[in-house]
Amino acid sequence: MQRVVITGIGIISCLGNDPDTVAKALYEGRSGVVLDEERLALGFASGLTGKVDFDAKARFNRKQRKTMPDFAMQACAAAMDALQHAGLDASEVRNDRNGLVFGCDSSALSAVEQVDLLRDRGETCLIGSGHIFRGLTSTITMNLNTLLKTKGVSLTISSACSSGGHAVGLASDLIALGRQERIICGGAQEINWQSICSFDALGAFSTAGDPHKASRPFDAGRDGLVPSGGAAALVLESYEAAQKRGATILGEILGYGFSSDGENISVPSSEGLSRAMSMALDHAGVQPGEIDYLNAHAxxxxxxxxxxxxxxxxxxxxxxxxxxAIKAMTGHEFWMSGASQVVYSTLMAAHGFMAPTINFEAPDSQTEKLNILKTVREQSPKRVLCNSAGFGGSNASLVLGFGA
Known part of the structure; x- marks a missing residue:
C-alpha cells in the first residue's frame, strides 16, 4: 500500500479565496456569515448565509463559463490553485495516472434557470446549450477534466453533506492501492437561495439576530445551521511520487472510515458516525488518545x-x-464541508495553531463532556480526525497526519 500525502490546497470560501487569507481568518476566529435581505423578502424564515466573493470573469473566459455554474467555477479555480500550490504544471497531469474525484450533490440553479427560459421563450431550442452541462451533479469533474485534460479517474461523489469527505477518502484509497499516482479531489457547494429554500422550509436554519454569532456548534443556545458554500480542493499523491519530484509535503491521509446509520433519513443516530471514526482510526493505526484535534462536523x-x-x-x-467546530465561522458548507475541513486542518498545521470554536459559551447536558476548544491554541496539530455526516445517515471520517 502506498502512503498518500497532501502536496497542494486551494480554497474559495466565505473566509477568503486563498490559503493565507483563510488561515488568518481561522486564527482570528472571524465569521464569514452575513444577512441576505433578499431571502427575507422572498419569504425565508432565515436570511443568514455565508458570503463568497469570487470574480468568475477574472478566472474563466466566456466559453468556459457557459458550461459551468458558479460553484463549478469556484471548484475549478480551487483545483488550479491547488495544482499551483503543489508546484505542478498542467502538462504534468495530462496522463492516465492523474485523476479527479469531487464531492457534489446538487446543481439546483441551472434547473430553475432553464425552466424559466423555456417559459419565457417558448421553445427548448432557445434555452441554450450550456445548461445541460451546468445542471448535472457531475458538472465539476466533467468541466475540470476538460480544462486540465487529465486522463485518469473522473468521478463525482454524491452523499449529501459527507460528499466532500468521501471524495477525499476515495481518492486516497485509489492512490494507496496504486490505481492512480495523483488525484485532485475536493468538494463544492452552490450558495444561491434557490438551492436551499427547502432546507429553510424544514426550519433547519438559525434565525439569530447577529449573523456573526448565529452559528453556535455544541452551544446550549444553538438554534439551527447557517447555509454556506464555495469550494475546496487538494492535490493528493503517493509519497513516492511526491518525493521523486521534490514536492513539499503538507500532510498525510493516514486513515479513512465510512459508515451508514441504517435508521432515519434526516435524524442522525447515536452510533453510526462512531463506526466511521473507529474505522478511520483502525485504518490509520492510530489510538484515540493520539488524536490531538478533532475537527467536528458540528x-x-x-x-x-x-x-x-x-x-x-x-x-x-x-x-x-x-x-x-469550524462551522461556527463558515456556516455549514454542505457538500464541500468534508473536503474543506481537510484544507482548514492543513492550514492550521502549516501555521502552527488550532482554531477556536467561536460563539461557544456554555454546553448543554448532551455536549458538556466534550473538550471544546474555545480559544485559539498556539500549537500545531499532529494527528487530526475530521468528521462529516449527511442526510440518509452517510458518514465519513478521515485521520490526517502532520509533521513527524
Missing amino acids: TSTPLGDAAEAANILRVFGEQTPPVG
Whole structure:
C-alpha cells in the first residue's frame, strides 16, 4: 500500500479565496456569515448565509463559463490553485495516472434557470446549450477534466453533506492501492437561495439576530445551521511520487472510515458516525488518545450536534481531544464541508495553531463532556480526525497526519 500525502490546497470560501487569507481568518476566529435581505423578502424564515466573493470573469473566459455554474467555477479555480500550490504544471497531469474525484450533490440553479427560459421563450431550442452541462451533479469533474485534460479517474461523489469527505477518502484509497499516482479531489457547494429554500422550509436554519454569532456548534443556545458554500480542493499523491519530484509535503491521509446509520433519513443516530471514526482510526493505526484535534462536523443544529457528541464520547470516552467546530465561522458548507475541513486542518498545521470554536459559551447536558476548544491554541496539530455526516445517515471520517 502506498502512503498518500497532501502536496497542494486551494480554497474559495466565505473566509477568503486563498490559503493565507483563510488561515488568518481561522486564527482570528472571524465569521464569514452575513444577512441576505433578499431571502427575507422572498419569504425565508432565515436570511443568514455565508458570503463568497469570487470574480468568475477574472478566472474563466466566456466559453468556459457557459458550461459551468458558479460553484463549478469556484471548484475549478480551487483545483488550479491547488495544482499551483503543489508546484505542478498542467502538462504534468495530462496522463492516465492523474485523476479527479469531487464531492457534489446538487446543481439546483441551472434547473430553475432553464425552466424559466423555456417559459419565457417558448421553445427548448432557445434555452441554450450550456445548461445541460451546468445542471448535472457531475458538472465539476466533467468541466475540470476538460480544462486540465487529465486522463485518469473522473468521478463525482454524491452523499449529501459527507460528499466532500468521501471524495477525499476515495481518492486516497485509489492512490494507496496504486490505481492512480495523483488525484485532485475536493468538494463544492452552490450558495444561491434557490438551492436551499427547502432546507429553510424544514426550519433547519438559525434565525439569530447577529449573523456573526448565529452559528453556535455544541452551544446550549444553538438554534439551527447557517447555509454556506464555495469550494475546496487538494492535490493528493503517493509519497513516492511526491518525493521523486521534490514536492513539499503538507500532510498525510493516514486513515479513512465510512459508515451508514441504517435508521432515519434526516435524524442522525447515536452510533453510526462512531463506526466511521473507529474505522478511520483502525485504518490509520492510530489510538484515540493520539488524536490531538478533532475537527467536528458540528453544524449547530440541536439534534445533529447532540448526536455527534454521543458518537465522539462512544469512541473517546470522557477524555476527548480538543474539539473544534469550524462551522461556527463558515456556516455549514454542505457538500464541500468534508473536503474543506481537510484544507482548514492543513492550514492550521502549516501555521502552527488550532482554531477556536467561536460563539461557544456554555454546553448543554448532551455536549458538556466534550473538550471544546474555545480559544485559539498556539500549537500545531499532529494527528487530526475530521468528521462529516449527511442526510440518509452517510458518514465519513478521515485521520490526517502532520509533521513527524
